[in-house]
Amino acid sequence: MEKASHGNLPLLADEWLVCVNGTPYRMQLLEKGVLNINGTRQKFDFQRVDANSFSLILENISFTIFEQKPPATLEESHISVNGHNYRFTIEDRISQIRKSALTIQRDVVVSDTLRAPMPGLVVNVEVSEGVEVRVGQGLIVLEAMKMENEIRAAFAGRVKIIHVSRGKVVEKGEPLISLERN
Numbered sequence: 663m664e665k666a667s668h669g670n671l672p673l674l675a676d677e678w679l680v681c682v683n684g685t686p687y688r689m690q691l692l693e694k695g696v697l698n699i700n701g702t703r704q705k706f707d708f709q710r711v712d713a714n715s716f717s718l719i720l721e722n723i724s725f726t727i728f729e730q731k732p733p734a735t736l737e738e739s740h741i742s743v744n745g746h747n748y749r750f751t752i753e754d755r756i757s758q759i760r761k762s763a764l765t766i767q768r769d770v771v772v773s774d775t776l777r778a779p780m781p782g783l784v785v786n787v788e789v790s791e792g793v794e795v796r797v798g799q800g801l802i803v804l805e806a807m808k809m810e811n812e813i814r815a816a817f818a819g820r821v822k823i824i825h826v827s828r829g830k831v832v833e834k835g836e837p838l839i840s841l842e843r844n
Contacts, residue, residue: 677754679753679754681750682749682750695707716728727742729741774843775825776838778813778832780804781834783806785810787801787824789824791822792820792821793821794818795815795819795820795841797815797818799815800813801839802826802838817844819841819843819844820844821839822840823840
C-alpha cells in the first residue's frame with residue numbers, strides 16, 4: 663500500500679481514512695470484495711475469526727490481525743498483524759466533520775464570541791439578547807452538508823449580541839453570538 667496524501671481533504675460518504683502508525687491510507691469500497699486504496703484497486707476478503715481476531719486477505723496476501731487490547735478511545739486501537747504491533751485509527755466522513763467542528767469550537771471558546779465552526783445556513787436562533795444561558799445550552803442551529811449542528815454555550819453567561827438571524831448563510835469563523843460571562 664502507498665501512503666495517502668494526508669492533507670485536510672474531506673472524505674466522501676463511502677470513504678475512510680485509515681492510519682497505521684500515523685501513515686494515512688484513503689480507502690473506498692468500490693464493490694463487494696474490492697477496495698480503492700490511495701487510488702489503487704485491490705481485491706480483499708475480511709472476516710472476523712473470534713471476538714479479538716480477524717482474517718484479512720489483500721491481493722492474495724494473508725494477514726492475521728489481533729486486537730491487542732480494547733481501544734482506549736473509539737478513535738484508536740492497538741493491533742498485531744502477523745506478529746507486528748501497530749497503532750490503528752479510522753475516520754469516516756461523519757467522524758471527520760465532528761472532529762473538525764469540535765476542534766474549531768474548542769479554539770473559539772477562548773473568546774466570548776462564538777463563531778461558525780463551518781460554513782452553513784442558520785436554521786434557528788434559540789435565544790434572544792439579554793437572556794441568561796447555562797453551559798451546554800443550545801444557542802443556534804446551523805445546517806451544514808445537510809446535517810443540523812447545534813451550537814451550544816461553552817460557559818454560563820448572558821447573551822450580549824446576536825450577530826445572525828434565521829435564514830442567514832454564514833462562512834466558517836463568522837461571529838454568531840457574543841456572550842458576557844457570569
